[in-house]
Amino acid sequence: MIKKRSRQEMARRLAADIPAGSYVNIGIGMPELVAGFLRPEDEIILHSENGILGMGPPPPAGEEDPELINAGKKPVTLLTGGAYFDHVTSFTIMRGGRLDLCIMGGMQVSEKGDLANWSLGRPGEPPAVGGAMDLAVGARQVYILMEHVTRDGGPKLLRECTLPLTGRGVVSRIYTDLAVLEVTPEGLQVLDMVDGLSLEALQQQTEARVYCIR
Amino acid sequence: MINKFSESLEQAIAGIPDGAVVLIGGFGGAGMPTELIHALIDQGARELTVVNNNAGNHETGLAALLKAGRVRKIICSFPKSSHSWVFSELYSQGRIELECVPQGTIAARLQAGGSGLGGIYTPTAYGTALAEGKETREIDGRHYVFELPIKGDFALVKAEKADRWGNLVYNKTQRNFGPVMCTAAKTTIVQVRECVELGALDPETIVTPGIFVDRVVEVPNPELSS
Numbered sequence: 001m002i003k004k005r006s007r008q009e010m011a012r013r014l015a016a017d018i019p020a021g022s023y024v025n026i027g028i029g030m031p032e033l034v035a036g037f038l039r040p041e042d043e044i045i046l047h048s049e050n051g052i053l054g055m056g057p058p059p060p061a062g063e064e065d066p067e068l069i070n071a072g073k074k075p076v077t078l079l080t081g082g083a084y085f086d087h088v089t090s091f092t093i094m095r096g097g098r099l100d101l102c103i104m105g106g107m108q109v110s111e112k113g114d115l116a117n118w119s120l121g122r123p124g125e126p127p128a129v130g131g132a133m134d135l136a137v138g139a140r141q142v143y144i145l146m147e148h149v150t151r152d153g154g155p156k157l158l159r160e161c162t163l164p165l166t167g168r169g170v171v172s173r174i175y176t177d178l179a180v181l182e183v184t185p186e187g188l189q190v191l192d193m194v195d196g197l198s199l200e201a202l203q204q205q206t207e208a209r210v211y212c213i214r
Numbered sequence: 215m216i217n218k219f220s221e222s223l224e225q226a227i228a229g230i231p232d233g234a235v236v237l238i239g240g241f242g243g244a245g246m247p248t249e250l251i252h253a254l255i256d257q258g259a260r261e262l263t264v265v266n267n268n269a270g271n272h273e274t275g276l277a278a279l280l281k282a283g284r285v286r287k288i289i290c291s292f293p294k295s296s297h298s299w300v301f302s303e304l305y306s307q308g309r310i311e312l313e314c315v316p317q318g319t320i321a322a323r324l325q326a327g328g329s330g331l332g333g334i335y336t337p338t339a340y341g342t343a344l345a346e347g348k349e350t351r352e353i354d355g356r357h358y359v360f361e362l363p364i365k366g367d368f369a370l371v372k373a374e375k376a377d378r379w380g381n382l383v384y385n386k387t388q389r390n391f392g393p394v395m396c397t398a399a400k401t402t403i404v405q406v407r408e409c410v411e412l413g414a415l416d417p418e419t420i421v422t423p424g425i426f427v428d429r430v431v432e433v434p435n436p437e438l439s440s
């Protein structure tokens with residue numbers, strides 16, 4: 001019986017790959033869990049697109065400041081050495097290629113690194129993109145943290161995305177509950193898999209081509 | 215003597231005509247000039263085009279302006295939240311036009327509008343639905359989308375302190391779109407928690423120089439919301 005990684009385990013697995021001293025933007029949702037696994041001594045500096053570098057954890061109850069929030073509009077804190085700035089500066093950091101890494105959730109990723117994570121493309125629903133497209137093109141590395149398959153068991157790692165794209169060829173790695181995969185010209189290279197899972201079994205749940213270097 | 219201090223919210227907000235393009239600062243509730251927006255509702259201008267990152271939450275500030283039926287079109291990056299029911303209802307009824315723009319592209323278009331540029335080429339949104347029908351260009355092997363400047367007739371911005379010349383400092387993540395919106399409007403109206411004497415602000419820490427600011431009104435205890 002294969003034991004899938006829990007959300008916490010997925011976040012911990014990703015956090016272990018972030019080099020000390022990196023500048024990182026963590027997206028809303030599951031990626032937020034990654035922050036809990038960063039070691040303070042590594043001084044991994046978190047960026048929030050509404051104008052923070054050196055973002056700290058949420059404040060204790062009762063100490064929230066409505067003028068100190070993160071991109072998800074939740075109260076946060078500022079670490080010693082942190083800075084505030086305006087949107088032009090913040091997106092200069094993002095589009096200007098200063099972020100070593102951004103971590104986002106995903107709806108679909110293609111084997112070419114195309115990312116779909118902002119819209120289900122349903123008619124009548126207002127489009128809402130936020131900063132996702134800026135992060136997708138701007139960060140040096142884009143890591144996607146998501147379940148390997150949909151709730152119905154359908155593939156999310158595809159030959160071609162079917163949902164509206166956030167960016168083309170932008171994803172470097174995908175961290176799922178089954179595996180860690182690197183986007184390469186030959187397809188998705190498996191960096192690791194959960195215990196007991198075979199490449200064949202992984203391929204069955206992945207429309208994109210997967211391969212291992214042995 | 216230059217004195218940009220207004221006596222009241224009513225005086226600060228005066229003169230906004232129907233059909234104006236109004237840049238409204240804030241990211242969610244942080245930096246939203248709630249009292250200026252409520253004064254704009256009382257002032258009565260209609261058919262407005264509003265630029266903001268979001269589309270209002272609950273029923274105060276920007277959401278109240280929408281609910282009052284004053285906004286014809288909104289330009290924003292993220293109109294959806296768990297509390298954006300006012301916008302959602304207007305949108306589903308076809309009573310408001312939405313232009314969804316990536317967050318960084320809003321900032322860059324405002325920067326272009328404020329700094330006299332005719333537009334920008336951005337890599338953001340290239341190859342996506344938000345770039346459909348737009349001019350593109352390849353520069354040094356990378357693909358870019360052309361975007362026009364955004365200019366406002368008015369900007370409504372919230373800051374922490376101002377002096378009578380209109381120099382501004384901000385508080386934490388309240389800053390967000392404030393500084394760039396101040397540059398991109400013909401008339402910039404700012405609410406601050408505190409008006410201070412000329413010389414009380416450290417020149418090294420002034421974020422928005424007063425040249426970008428036309429009117430300032432003091433709101434010592436602003437409503438803060440998420």
